[in-house]
Amino acid sequence: MIETLLLPFSFPFMQQAFIVSLLVALPMGLLSPFLVLKGWSLMGDAVSHAVLPGVVLAYVAGLPIGIGAFAAGMFCAVGTGYLKENSRIKEDTVMGVLFSGMFGLGLVLYSMIETELHLDHILFGDMLGVGWSDIAEAGAIAAVVSAALVVRGRDLMLHAFDPQHARAIGLSVRLLHYGLLVLLSLSIVGALKSVGIILAIALLIAPGAIGFLVARRFGVMLAVSVAVAVVASFLGVYLSFFLDSAPAPTIVLLMSGTFVVAFLRAGITSPAEDATT
Secondary structure (H helix, E strand, C coil): HHHHHHCCCHHHHHHHHHHHHHHHHHHHHHHHHHHHHHHHHHHHHHHHHHHHHHHHHHHCCCCHHHHHHHHHHHHHHHHHHHHHHHHCHHHHHHHHHHHHHHHHHHHHHHHCCCCCCCHHHHHHCCCCHHHHHHHHHHHHHHHHHHHHHCCCHHHHHHHHHHHHHHHHHHHHHHHHHHHHHHHHHHHHHHEEEEEHHHHHHHHHHHHHHHHHHHCEEEHHHHHHHHHHHEEEHHHHHEEEEEEEECHHHHHHHHHHHHHHHHHHHHCCCCCCHHCCC
């Protein structure tokens, strides 16, 4: 019995999957509460889809696909801000048009070139096929994003709750805005090879949404978000071995189930009253 339960830890590909899942979960668990409070769920969706043309173009140019993904993600984020400021169209509409256009461009570019990249791995990840170089990349990104959130976490929290007050006390709201976009794009790049484009949004939003439902203080919300991301990622990889399923969707299903439980436990309350500093 014990041997069966410990069996997943005996395979090198599973060991690597466990490691990369935790390295992806930590920065996303830290970032998720800021995105939820900022109302950037759609922004996370937009950036995660918009990286596809960058991935394809980086592959054609012989560059690391992470560089192309980051550049495309930032182009989408900055382009959204520019179009919002220079038109009467609302931000969510701009994001919907821009990210769907870039995603379509990526699919067209992918179909026009011969590539060894497997589209399913780009869209849905390949956690069981990651190598140590991928783990090193995810670890470096996790360290940068986590360090930035620890150092500037209070400023980003104030920016998420009340940008006008943040500006009034002398904080650079524009710097915080684009800094958060950089961290968002980096987190998606770190998750690209393991969970893919489509499922990255779930890891970015679900932990913070769960924390938002069960916590009344931001510090608790942040701790719950990280715990949910890490535990769900570990259990998702573990259970996928016995279910013979892909790890990434199994992780997302666990988070979705946790969200339902948190929602039923919290009942229908006013979330604005629950998450306070």
